[in-house]
Amino acid sequence: MPSLLAATLAAVIATAPSLDAVPQTRLDPALRCRLGAYALPDGQYVTITGHGGHPRDLQFTLSSGVFGRLREEADGAYVGGPLRVVFGPCDGGGLRLTRSGRTVEGARLPLAETQTDFAGDGVTLHGKLVSPTGGRAKALAVWIDGSNNDPSTDDVVWQYELARRGVAVFVYDKRGTGASGGSLSADFHVRARDTAAAVAEARRLAPGVRRIGVIGASQGGWVAPLTATLAPLDFVIPAFAMAEGPIAQDRRIVENQLRAAGFGEDVLAEARSLTALTERIVRSNFQDGLEELDAFRATHAGRPWLAAIQPRSYTGILLTMSGAEARAGGPTAAQGLSFDYEPRPVIERIEARQLWLLGGADRQAPSEATQEILRQTQVRRSDLDVVVYPKADHGLIERVHTPDGTVSAHPGGLFDLVATWIEDRRLPAKGRFVVMPASD
Known part of the structure; x- marks a missing residue:
């Protein structure tokens, strides 16, 4: 996620200045070499992304799922929460991470990245393909952001978390944000056409990939099933989204x-x-x-x-x-938001297999009715899976207690679960409707 709470439907129509990134803001180009996943000792990792469209701030995500903002200090180090991060020269691809008085070295994984510009629905969009080490993958996911204005190519952590697990990810700045052209739009049909164009571009850049699908976050969870009506997809993953309109x-x-x-x-x-x-x-x-x-x-x-x-x-x-x-x-x-959209008929008829990732404590996309709709839909189709994280709020974010205090985190094992489902077509846990154990 690009921020502690993904931008909401409410924020889209607010007339006051939004808390999200100002459209067209991007990370300082000199910092892009810092982005990526870094291997730490003992099989641990830290992933570095942009934060909220800010030109100089970064974000860390640890293997545990704990994440937070990193702000630049006068000496060039980055500090946030319990961490202090010092980056080495860009061509060295390393960092030093200090936590609780212990300093370790990290090496940036050689994930393959390809920048591209492509034609969306009447606008030019900017995207990036992130592939596993070696540049080859059997499966690829196209990321669809929510209603936030963050530059996805800088800020989305999923592009690196899935790529280091063997799944290629194509992420693009939605129209009116980052390096993409056009004006902001919350018209789900326009966004679906843009995403279908992104799917085509991803196929062009990764012709050897056998399975391709989409992951839609928040508002993107409404767009994802619509995209499957416009482009052939193997899978659709709505995350912290709703089966209601x-x-x-x-x-x-x-x-x-x-x-x-x-x-x-x-x-x-x-x-x-x-x-x-x-x-x-x-x-x-x-x-x-x-x-x-x-x-x-x-x-x-x-x-x-x-x-x-x-x-x-x-x-x-x-x-x-x-x-x-x-x-x-x-x-x-309102940016043309599709207020009258009803997703259930689309969810029921698309051919792509589906994985729904829901927060049981989601205050922005309440999931109780969505869970019931999906249970009913599962009676008629065997290729729809649901995973509920009981204590997760919007963005699949939990507040967890650690020796460093109470922090924000994605549920443990989230990215492993998604990568396994994409590649092996199965959930790690038994059943098609899985309620995960709550984190401590």
Whole structure:
């Protein structure tokens, strides 16, 4: 992930400045030689990527899944959390990593990288193929980022984590970000056409690969199945995504926030009238229902439950705006988001095998209903697998306790599981619907 929380559907339509990277920002070119996976003693690794589109900040990911931001110090070292990292000369491909008073040397793995520009849906997109050591792979995954504005070719950790496990990865900066042209778009169909073009480019660069598929993160999890309707794919992996559409996502976020705040069914019933109103607003491209929202807000002013709705959803954001502000800024800020998209029929009919990776504690893409939809879908198709990480929030991120304190981490074994499923077509654990043991 490029940040502690992937950019959300709510952030897409916010009129305030986003917490995500400013579109078209990229890592300082002088730092790109630092990116990659480094072998450490005792069979451990550290992966270095960009962070949030920042030109000088980096991010580390350890073999345990623990990750964090690295900031540059005056002496050129990078420090973050428990780590201090000193990079050697670019042509040497090494680093020194200090943790808890112990310093070890790391050697950058010779993963093969190929930069490319290719034609998307009317725009020129920038991509990168990362192949295992030796440059050959049997399988390749095309990464589809979420609604964040980060430059994927710099920031996505999966490109190195899977490549060092034998799976090639093609990652591209979505339109309007990084080195890609065009303007930001949250139209899932436009994004699927761009991704189908990325699949074709990946095939061109890696003609010997026998199996190719896509991994869609967050909003990319809506785009991934759509891509399978446009390009022949062996597999589709939606990660921390939903088998429901954006309208249902908004409603479930609001209801979960109210339940977490201790409100009961009487309040939830009132909230459903609010989300029905905001649904009408977004379906009309922010033209209808805005006066009614102003009236609703005035009528319910001071109600504690209204204040409990946080701006993680478009309903939460609309509550912070006047009707006039929403009408003026909403259509542009929404970037053409496919509010009316319903993913279930697509999930049920595509031919590619599927692996769904879900967080049981996901606050941005609540997974309870998605889990049920996928269980029902499994009755009709035998090539759909589900893995749930019970304590993982959005981004498949857990808060874990370590000797260095409480830190953010991806679930242990996540990348091993995905690589094994891609290459061997099986899950390490028995069953097609697997709830992984919670991390300590």
